[in-house]
Amino acid sequence: MNKKPDWFSGIFPALVTPFTPGDELDEATYRKLIRFVLPHVNGVVPCGTTGEFSSMALAEKKRTIEVCIDEVAGRVPVLAGTGCQSTRETVELTRWAQDAGASGALVVAPYFLKPSYNEVFDHYAEVNKVGLPIVLYNIPQCAGTHYCWWTAEGMALAFENVIGMKDSSGDIPFFMAALEKLKGTIGLFVGHDEVVGPALLAGADGAILASANLIPDIWQEIYQAALRGDAEFVRRRQKEIQILARIVTTKGSPQAVKEGLRMIGLPGMSNVRLPMIQGGEFEREDYEDLRTQLENLGKIGTQRVSLGGKEVDYALPADIRARFEDLDLCVGEGFAGPPFSELAHIDLLLGKKTGPVGKAIERARNEPRPGHEIEVIRERPLTLLVPTVTVRGAKAKQLVYEEASSGVNLALDHAIARHNLPEALLDDICLIANVFVHPAASIPQRVKINNYKAMRGAIRKALEGRPSLEELVAEKESARHPFRYAP
Amino acid sequence: MVEKTFRPRGVNPALVTPFAKDQSVDEAAFRSLIRHVIDHVDGLVPCGTTGEFNYLTPEENKRLVQIAVEEAQGKPVIAGTGAPGTRQAIELTRKAQQAGASACLIVMPYFLHPSDKGIFQHYYEVARAVPNMPIILYNIPQVVDAPLPRRVVEDLADIPNIVGLKDSSGNLAYTMEILEYAGDRINVLIGHDEVVLNALAGGASGMILASAQVYPEVWQAILKAVRNGDLETARAHQRQVQKLSRIFCRYGGGVAVKQALRMMGVDAGVPRSPLKSVGGALIHEDRAEIQLELEKLGKITVPHAISRLPGGPLEGRFEGIGLEAQAIRAAEGKVGTAGAGDGMEAIQIDLLCGAKVGAVGEAWAYQLTYPRHGYEALTTILEPNLTVRPSTLIVPANELQDLRQANLIYGPVQNAVAKAIVDKLAEGVIPEAAMHSDVMFVQAAVHPQASNRRILHHNAYTATCSAIDSAFAA
Numbered sequence: 001m002n003k004k005p006d007w008f009s010g011i012f013p014a015l016v017t018p019f020t021p022g023d024e025l026d027e028a029t030y031r032k033l034i035r036f037v038l039p040h041v042n043g044v045v046p047c048g049t050t051g052e053f054s055s056m057a058l059a060e061k062k063r064t065i066e067v068c069i070d071e072v073a074g075r076v077p078v079l080a081g082t083g084c085q086s087t088r089e090t091v092e093l094t095r096w097a098q099d100a101g102a103s104g105a106l107v108v109a110p111y112f113l114k115p116s117y118n119e120v121f122d123h124y125a126e127v128n129k130v131g132l133p134i135v136l137y138n139i140p141q142c143a144g145t146h147y148c149w150w151t152a153e154g155m156a157l158a159f160e161n162v163i164g165m166k167d168s169s170g171d172i173p174f175f176m177a178a179l180e181k182l183k184g185t186i187g188l189f190v191g192h193d194e195v196v197g198p199a200l201l202a203g204a205d206g207a208i209l210a211s212a213n214l215i216p217d218i219w220q221e222i223y224q225a226a227l228r229g230d231a232e233f234v235r236r237r238q239k240e241i242q243i244l245a246r247i248v249t250t251k252g253s254p255q256a257v258k259e260g261l262r263m264i265g266l267p268g269m270s271n272v273r274l275p276m277i278q279g280g281e282f283e284r285e286d287y288e289d290l291r292t293q294l295e296n297l298g299k300i301g302t303q304r305v306s307l308g309g310k311e312v313d314y315a316l317p318a319d320i321r322a323r324f325e326d327l328d329l330c331v332g333e334g335f336a337g338p339p340f341s342e343l344a345h346i347d348l349l350l351g352k353k354t355g356p357v358g359k360a361i362e363r364a365r366n367e368p369r370p371g372h373e374i375e376v377i378r379e380r381p382l383t384l385l386v387p388t389v390t391v392r393g394a395k396a397k398q399l400v401y402e403e404a405s406s407g408v409n410l411a412l413d414h415a416i417a418r419h420n421l422p423e424a425l426l427d428d429i430c431l432i433a434n435v436f437v438h439p440a441a442s443i444p445q446r447v448k449i450n451n452y453k454a455m456r457g458a459i460r461k462a463l464e465g466r467p468s469l470e471e472l473v474a475e476k477e478s479a480r481h482p483f484r485y486a487p
Numbered sequence: 488m489v490e491k492t493f494r495p496r497g498v499n500p501a502l503v504t505p506f507a508k509d510q511s512v513d514e515a516a517f518r519s520l521i522r523h524v525i526d527h528v529d530g531l532v533p534c535g536t537t538g539e540f541n542y543l544t545p546e547e548n549k550r551l552v553q554i555a556v557e558e559a560q561g562k563p564v565i566a567g568t569g570a571p572g573t574r575q576a577i578e579l580t581r582k583a584q585q586a587g588a589s590a591c592l593i594v595m596p597y598f599l600h601p602s603d604k605g606i607f608q609h610y611y612e613v614a615r616a617v618p619n620m621p622i623i624l625y626n627i628p629q630v631v632d633a634p635l636p637r638r639v640v641e642d643l644a645d646i647p648n649i650v651g652l653k654d655s656s657g658n659l660a661y662t663m664e665i666l667e668y669a670g671d672r673i674n675v676l677i678g679h680d681e682v683v684l685n686a687l688a689g690g691a692s693g694m695i696l697a698s699a700q701v702y703p704e705v706w707q708a709i710l711k712a713v714r715n716g717d718l719e720t721a722r723a724h725q726r727q728v729q730k731l732s733r734i735f736c737r738y739g740g741g742v743a744v745k746q747a748l749r750m751m752g753v754d755a756g757v758p759r760s761p762l763k764s765v766g767g768a769l770i771h772e773d774r775a776e777i778q779l780e781l782e783k784l785g786k787i788t789v790p791h792a793i794s795r796l797p798g799g800p801l802e803g804r805f806e807g808i809g810l811e812a813q814a815i816r817a818a819e820g821k822v823g824t825a826g827a828g829d830g831m832e833a834i835q836i837d838l839l840c841g842a843k844v845g846a847v848g849e850a851w852a853y854q855l856t857y858p859r860h861g862y863e864a865l866t867t868i869l870e871p872n873l874t875v876r877p878s879t880l881i882v883p884a885n886e887l888q889d890l891r892q893a894n895l896i897y898g899p900v901q902n903a904v905a906k907a908i909v910d911k912l913a914e915g916v917i918p919e920a921a922m923h924s925d926v927m928f929v930q931a932a933v934h935p936q937a938s939n940r941r942i943l944h945h946n947a948y949t950a951t952c953s954a955i956d957s958a959f960a961a
Contacts, residue, residue, distance in 0.1 A: 356852040359853075367857075469922060483902075486730065
């Protein structure tokens with residue numbers, strides 16, 4: 001018997017929860033978010049993992065689900081996250097969600113204390129009695145509890161109200177076993193953004209995704225292509241968003257999504273709730289990376305800004321106030337890894353040829369020093385590559401002057417093409433990239449890519465005057481300097 | 488109760504295998520290494536994990552055991568003869584017997600993951616094939632990727648020539664469990680340098696350690712203190728070597744031991760590929776820490792160094808970065824200085840803040856264009872990707888002699904300077920406008936032998952705050 005209802009298909013964003021400065025639910029922004037995703041999705045999930053359900057009080061979760069149901073107004077199903085640590089609270093919230101009009105409940109495996117498989121089974125047996133359609137939710141990365149396929153199978157067969165399962169593990173053999181045992185009995189959703197394409201092509205009925213807050217349209221295209229069997233399209237499109245998907249799944253989903261939303265047009269979106277923080281699991285280098293990905297996908301528009309005395313187009317995220325530095329001496333730092341040995345650290349100076357940067361380059365060209373080779377790596381914009389530490393040996397030379405250098409150059413090409421470094425300024429400015437390559441570096445490709453990433457971030461930060469005073473003050477206590485501590 | 492023929496105990500170094508530059512075994516170096524330690528130890532362990540046994544041919548393995556026996560002055564030699572396959576382990580054990588080993592240390596079979604039954608059978612077959620050879624079981628899940636199951640050990644302990652277990656896991660719950668179930672029949676040797684005291688107090692009979700070729704006398708002292716019930720003394724000794732033991736255990740193993748020995752003047756050669764002497768499992772930064780810890784232990788002499796604090800008029804202290812006093816005054820640069828702390832963690836901060844446009848800004852840009860060797864300037868960050876503003880260069884006042892000094896300046900000192908600047912911005916002492924219009928230099932004078940990061944961080948923070956206060960008060 002197939003228990004999967006028709007509504008349990010397609011793309012469901014796991015909605016983030018915006019908070020007010022007073023740390024309450026920000027209803028207005030939440031409604032905006034729902035209106036933003038609604039045209040592209042088949043359902044929504046309030047209070048999922050991405051919605052930070054585990055940091056919310058019961059009453060807050062109820063209010064959030066309520067607002068979601070109200071704003072959606074029946075246009076798509078609302079699958080409410082109602083999983084709690086204890087059976088008692090899970091039953092209470094699920095029962096409440098039923099009364100509130102939710103279409104179903106997404107119930108995470110009970111977490112922190114590690115119930116055995118039969119305890120997990122009995123937990124769901126109790127929730128099953130509520131009567132609301134239930135979607136089992138496997139997310140061992142957070143819950144610490146991984147369904148065995150036979151547990152999932154057992155619950156799907158035994159409980160009449162279990163109509164589906166969301167698998168966020170990214171464990172493809174597990175998902176294949178679920179498809180083998182349960183396809184045609186319950187609906188099977190993938191919840192790991194990096195493996196959506198393969199899961200849909202293998203027979204998944206849909207996807208509940210953090211990144212579907214950001215790019216619901218692209219996920220809908222992928223889903224439609226999978227429905228019509230266009231594997232080639234699915235593969236190509238998944239590849240185009242793979243880096244974004246990887247950032248979102250592995251580097252602090254809620255904050256990644258929230259910052260991404262701010263960049264693309266929801267400037268009122270808050271940060272995550274403590275103990276998750278801005279600049280935490282979603283690191284600052286990930287911010288730059290995500291921004292690059294959103295630029296590549298055409299999600300960040302350009303604005304007319306005044307820079308160096310010229311009116312230029314600049315790719316500016318929606319939440320950044322255009323307070324550009326004078327082009328006397330702009331300083332931007334960029335750091336990117338991993339791995340440790342191949343990390344890149346760039347101190348970038350950017351400024352007018354007539355200012356301190358231009359003078360430094362002029363002087364360096366006139367007073368060469370043997371043993372410390374600085375190199376002009378391009379003429380437009382005039383760019384000098386300086387190794388932070390003396391380069392010793394042929395391998396180090398190659399890594400600095402070929403790999404790091406080509407990463408820096410590529411970053412300049414892309415920054416110009418993507419309106420992060422306005423074309424109109426290129427004849428007026430010059431740059432000094434002080435580049436650190438670790439003496440133990442081995443992998444040329446990583447040296448290049450990390451220098452590319454570090455340089456993209458450094459260029460933006462130099463022009464935009466980041467980090468701001470607010471950012472510095474917010475993080476001055478929590479910042480963790482990697483070399484402050486002994487091994 | 489089965490009578491065991493050999494009871495492993497005491498302090499036993501897991502000897503490194505010195506390799507020459509051409510990757511061949513350096514026998515002469517191996518002999519010198521043994522002569523260096525033999526008076527301080529109760530036995531020798533060639534061809535263990537620290538000895539890179541898995542990169543040795545059976546012939547090399549046998550030869551190393553033979554040399555150890557020749558050099559052991561009658562002390563027991565426990566030969567590493569483990570292998571992924573049972574046939575190989577038997578062959579190695581037979582060879583070790585021919586070479587004169589007193590016992591064999593046999594690691595749990597690795598790579599393919601045998602079941603409990605397979606693990607039992609492996610040891611059972613080796614013990615049966617070489618019945619006169621005492622065998623020590625070896626639990627090291629860090630490299631085997633699985634623990635040696637207690638129930639298997641419990642049964643193996645009944646075999647007459649299985650005499651001990653080396654536990655390198657560092658998991659004391661496991662150690663206690665083995666003592667509980669097999670301690671009546673076999674001896675447990677601790678193989679994890681960080682928890683030696685704990686394991687001995689819990690009932691272990693001795694140790695096989697990588698660090699027992701670096702500081703065997705410390706381990707002897709702990710063994711003696713525990714036997715005498717003097718836990719306070721034992722704790723003090725363990726604490727003394729805790730950090731070095733941690734580096735050996737977690738950040739480099741035999742590779743790190745080879746570096747330590749080299750620093751002490753004992754030629755231990757290089758590791759075999761794919762391991763690197765430094766820059767692989769052992770990173771350069773940790774090698775610098777080994778040096779520092781060996782200095783503290785008195786294993787290597789500390790080069791005589793004195794702290795030089797910049798003196799004279801404050802505006803005259805920035806000539807190294809190309810700014811004469813006159814230029815600073817002309818550019819209306821703000822200066823401030825302060826010291827904090829005493830002894831080796833004393834620090835002095837000389838600070839200069841000036842406009843981007845003009846002499847200060849130009850000198851600032853030039854520092855990043857032509858770094859001065861030994862005085863490399865770095866932008867000050869709270870953490871990577873979080874640069875403070877006004878953009879600040881931290882410059883060592885005294886030439887950096889080694890990576891350890893660099894680590895302290897660019898680590899705790901830089902972090903403290905960053906925190907002080909942001910705190911002073913938040914307080915309004917540094918005006919917000921300066922974030923965009925100015926740049927700063929922070930010249931930090933740190934004692935060349937400073938070593939306590941926490942105190943240094945505290946002193947650097949205090950000094951930088953005062954220096955900022957005085958610079959911006961004027």
